[in-house]
Amino acid sequence: MPFKYLLHPERFAVWADGQTPCHFCAQEKHCFDGKAFQGSEPITAICEECLLAGKLRDVDTYAGEGDIEELQRQLQERKPDKSVKAVSKKAGEITDDLERTTPPIFTHQNWYWPCAGSDYCAFLGYGSKSLFNRLAPDGDGLDFFLNTLYYTVEDLSDVDELWEESLPALPITSLAAAKEFETLFYVFVSQKKDKVVTVWDRR
Numbered sequence: 001m002p003f004k005y006l007l008h009p010e011r012f013a014v015w016a017d018g019q020t021p022c023h024f025c026a027q028e029k030h031c032f033d034g035k036a037f038q039g040s041e042p043i044t045a046i047c048e049e050c051l052l053a054g055k056l057r058d059v060d061t062y063a064g065e066g067d068i069e070e071l072q073r074q075l076q077e078r079k080p081d082k083s084v085k086a087v088s089k090k091a092g093e094i095t096d097d098l099e100r101t102t103p104p105i106f107t108h109q110n111w112y113w114p115c116a117g118s119d120y121c122a123f124l125g126y127g128s129k130s131l132f133n134r135l136a137p138d139g140d141g142l143d144f145f146l147n148t149l150y151y152t153v154e155d156l157s158d159v160d161e162l163w164e165e166s167l168p169a170l171p172i173t174s175l176a177a178a179k180e181f182e183t184l185f186y187v188f189v190s191q192k193k194d195k196v197v198t199v200w201d202r203r
């Protein structure tokens with residue numbers, strides 16, 4: 001099922017084991033694991049249909065947290081004539097979509113979901129040398145990786161060291177595989193697919 005902010009839910013979303021009753025429709029289905037959501041109203045599980053239908057909008061339960069300040073800045077930059085109030089309302093709506101209709105992903109730490117081009121990016125998968133080499137137009141993965149670092153991790157990153165010592169060589173194709181790594185790289189693409197953004201963290 002298509003999720004705007006998560007490209008491969010079958011591989012990278014946090015699913016509950018087996019068939020579970022959905023908190024909202026009560027049907028036994030393959031659901032997302034409620035424990036992977038944040039907020040003050042815990043749920044046991046939610047199915048794809050209910051998540052897409054926006055059932056989380058009525059409860060204090062959400063997945064991830066958007067970088068709303070940066071989103072607001074980008075929206076304002078694109079439309080300088082719009083009032084701060086209008087821009088802030090728009091940023092709030094987009095952030096609500098991200099946080100209430102996106103399946104949870106696994107991360108070591110909590111950080112803000114990146115945005116680019118006045119919208120949140122879509123999570124593509126976990127980074128590896130293989131992935132960056134494939135995404136790089138000229139095949140130079142290291143140089144490409146350097147240019148994808150989100151501003152929040154830019155200053156923290158010794159790019160050569162990360163590339164040599166922390167980036168897995170082979171593609172990470174499942175959540176189970178990702179969990180093995182102490183350092184994880186989260187690779188996102190902008191909605192227009194013209195920009196790749198990377199965030200990383202450590203266990």
Ligand SMILES: [Zn+2]
Nearest residue numbers: 022025047050
């Ligand atoms: Zn449901």
